[in-house]
Amino acid sequence: MSESPVLLTPGPLTTAIETRRAMLRDWGSRDPAFIALTAELRARLLRVARGESSHVAVPLQGSGTFIVEAAIATLVGPRDRLLVLVNGAYGERMVAIARRMGRAVEALRWPEDRVVEPAMVAEALRADLGITHVALVHCETTTGILNPLPEIAAVVAGEGRAFLLDAMSSFGAIGTDLSSVPVTALLASSNKCLEGVPGLGFALIEAAALERAAGNSPSLSFDLHAQWRGFEADGQWRFTPPVQVVAALVEALRRLEAEGGPAARLRRYQENFDTLLAGMRRLGFTLFLDDAVQAPIIATFRMPQDGRLAFRPFYDALAARGFLIYPGKLTQAETFRIGCIGALGRRDFERLRGTVAEVLRTLEVA
CATH class of the missing domain: 3.40.640.10 (Type I PLP-dependent aspartate aminotransferase-like (Major domain))
Structure with a gap:
């Protein structure tokens, strides 16, 4: 790393x-x-x-x-x-x-x-x-x-x-x-x-x-x-x-x-979020929130219900490849969080998307 x-x-x-x-x-x-x-x-x-x-x-x-x-x-x-x-x-x-x-x-x-x-x-x-x-x-x-x-x-x-x-x-x-x-x-x-x-x-x-x-x-x-x-x-x-x-x-x-003030920064974060969400959905992950109330700041994803994927091995594998995510903070569901803010852009999230797919293959999660 x-x-x-x-x-x-x-x-x-x-x-x-x-x-x-x-x-x-x-x-x-x-x-x-x-x-x-x-x-x-x-x-x-x-x-x-x-x-x-x-x-x-x-x-x-x-x-x-x-x-x-x-x-x-x-x-x-x-x-x-x-x-x-x-x-x-x-x-x-x-x-x-x-x-x-x-x-x-x-x-x-x-x-x-x-x-x-x-x-x-x-x-x-x-x-x-x-x-x-x-x-x-x-x-x-x-x-x-x-x-x-x-x-x-x-x-x-x-x-x-x-x-x-x-x-x-x-x-x-x-x-x-x-x-x-x-x-x-x-x-x-x-x-x-x-x-x-x-x-x-x-x-x-x-x-x-x-x-x-x-x-x-x-x-x-x-x-x-x-x-x-x-x-x-x-x-x-x-x-x-x-x-x-x-x-x-x-x-x-x-x-x-x-950069153009808050409006321009929000556009960048929204693009980050949209790129992330499209990729994660293709990999089988679902958002905890309804799209209508979700801000493009941090996304909370549900862990798979069938137990094939645990947070710690998932976190460690991503960290070894240079990406640090966040554990969930909910009382009612097992989740993890991915932030879309910071000095990052769409290409960073495209790279993340590919890394998550690689990690799932490594962990033998279909």
């Missing part, structure tokens, strides 16, 4: 050589050059979502889960109540985070193969006026299902509640226009559709909502209001930033702009 396998995962993922090269320079975290780089990062993130006039960008060291925890701790106050709309493992994780933070939280659940239904959300909010915040995972990486964001956001705004959006697996490809879709806080990370490297999360938060959140967070390092005030005061991070990760993400954002 080569030194750099093809990462067919929902993150970390395969990055462009230019993005990796951006990490070769050392930066002084208090140096004016790095302060300017941080300012460019924050401005570019807002531009991707068209949130310049209403939101502020608050980056934070750590994974996507870190920024979700920070946002819940900061924006959901001790006397507030959070409703999480759950149809996968990452919605369940938001429930667990809120409980650990001592916040009042409830869950409204759907099966893993069904989208969140706006009418049910509206009914729940009208029935319980004590709910102050609603949280949703836009594209559930558990399966690759895409929840109907504009409709749910409109319902939450219409009922006068704050809306927290986990856009980890959609931001940078599946457009989120903060100038027209009412989202109080959008949460994402550096290493998915933006095609950066792991180590940085960020929140795009309505400035007025963040102002009101002063003093809410029980955490020193996860306090996004304090993080924001630090950036506004002197442009610096409160604690040591992952300087190379910041540099890589700025380069990745420049590449996103050069």
Whole structure:
């Protein structure tokens, strides 16, 4: 296997050589050059979502889960109540985070193969006026299902509640226009559709909502209001930033702009997905989801029911040939996942298609 396998995962993922090269320079975290780089990062993130006039960008060291925890701790106050709309493992994780933070939280659940239904959300909010915040995972990486964001956001705004959006697996490809879709806080990370490297999360938060959140967070390092005030005061991070990760993400954002923005990136991912799906279906694999609710970000395939193929030998054989896939994360079916994102194109998935066929022959799976 080569030194750099093809990462067919929902993150970390395969990055462009230019993005990796951006990490070769050392930066002084208090140096004016790095302060300017941080300012460019924050401005570019807002531009991707068209949130310049209403939101502020608050980056934070750590994974996507870190920024979700920070946002819940900061924006959901001790006397507030959070409703999480759950149809996968990452919605369940938001429930667990809120409980650990001592916040009042409830869950409204759907099966893993069904989208969140706006009418049910509206009914729940009208029935319980004590709910102050609603949280949703836009594209559930558990399966690759895409929840109907504009409709749910409109319902939450219409009922006068704050809306927290986990856009980890959609931001940078599946457009989120903060100038027209009412989202109080959008949460994402550096290493998915933006095609950066792991180590940085960020929140795009309505400035007025963040102002009101002063003093809410029980955490020193996860306090996004304090993080924001630090950036506004002197442009610096409160604690040591992952300087190379910041540099890589700025380069990745420049590449996103050069590619044509989220719409162009989505077209590439869709072509990747279509190529993958056509090949896998010819080899006898079926999607877990219905096509109508499947996002072209990550595809969940069912393992054959007859037991002829086990995940571990399948994974190991692909890995030996330079392709890393992901195990399933479902409670109701044995599956595996293949990501369609990263610095990859149609030819990579054509090559994968041939490799899967070769592996099946090697494993003597008809």
